[in-house]
Amino acid sequence: AQSVSQHNHHVILSEAASLELGCNYSYGGTVNLFWYVQYPGQHLQLLLKYFSGDPLVKGIKGFEAEFIKSKFSFNLRKPSVQWSDTAEYFCAVNGGATNKLIFGTGTLLAVQP
Amino acid sequence: SQTIHQWPATLVQPVGSPLSLECTVEGTSNPNLYWYRQAAGRGLQLLFYSVGIGQISSEVPQNLSASRPQDRQFILSSKKLLLSDSGFYLCAWSSGSGYEQYFGPGTRLTVT
Numbered sequence: 153a154q155s156v157s158q159h160n161h162h163v164i165l166s167e168a169a170s171l172e173l174g175c176n177y178s179y180g181g182t183v184n185l186f187w188y189v190q191y192p193g194q195h196l197q198l199l200l201k202y203f204s205g206d207p208l209v210k211g212i213k214g215f216e217a218e219f220i221k222s223k224f225s226f227n228l229r230k231p232s233v234q235w236s237d238t239a240e241y242f243c244a245v246n247g248g249a250t251n252k253l254i255f256g257t258g259t260l261l262a263v264q265p
Numbered sequence: 266s267q268t269i270h271q272w273p274a275t276l277v278q279p280v281g282s283p284l285s286l287e288c289t290v291e292g293t294s295n296p297n298l299y300w301y302r303q304a305a306g307r308g309l310q311l312l313f314y315s316v317g318i319g320q321i322s323s324e325v326p327q328n329l330s331a332s333r334p335q336d337r338q339f340i341l342s343s344k345k346l347l348l349s350d351s352g353f354y355l356c357a358w359s360s361g362s363g364y365e366q367y368f369g370p371g372t373r374l375t376v377t
Binding site: 156161184186188195196197198201242246251252253254255256257258 | 297306307308309311314316322324355362364365366367368369370371
């Protein structure tokens with residue numbers, strides 16, 4: 153069965169610090185990968201996605217993620233976080249073109265001004 | 266553009282009462298539809314999904330059921346609520362298998 157692991161459950165950073173959130177998945181075949189973000193009081197929204205091609209994916213608000221197939225990873229990065237990046241971040245995987253997204257347990261990011 | 270609506274936004278129901286949560290999508294046709302439950306620290310758990318009218322797949326055995334009476338309407342129901350049904354319920358849609366999903370605002374259900 154597919155699964156997704158997010159190793160950091162709660163991250164606290166100061167503004168301008170760099171961010172990297174880990175995401176590992178278990179599925180041996182072709183995968184589609186996603187990062188979602190949920191800002192306080194708002195809908196869950198798509199941050200970025202990887203289907204194929206360049207393994208370094210650019211998303212909204214300066215976020216990027218790198219797909220490393222050999223490591224089954226899709227880590228999220230941002231060079232310099234802002235207070236407005238405070239949110240919960242979810243990694244998700246869809247393997248084998250099924251109808252289902254499997255979500256990680258989420259990482260709560262708090263950015264201190 | 267596509268929009269997804271869920272109602273009610275919050276609901277407080279006694280144990281043993283019935284439940285009906287509604288989700289509708291606008292601006293697209295024949296979407297895949299999904300119901301999730303979100304619990305703090307546990308991510309999103311897929312409850313049901315549907316690829317068409319009357320077609321429902323259940324992911325986990327539970328006290329809930331789902332129905333899709335129209336192309337863009339997805340309903341989550343229960344005949345008798347349990348305390349353990351409390352949670353945050355999210356509806357989502359996608360344009361097909363493997364594609365990104367778009368989420369509604371959610372319903373906060375408290376069973377007392």
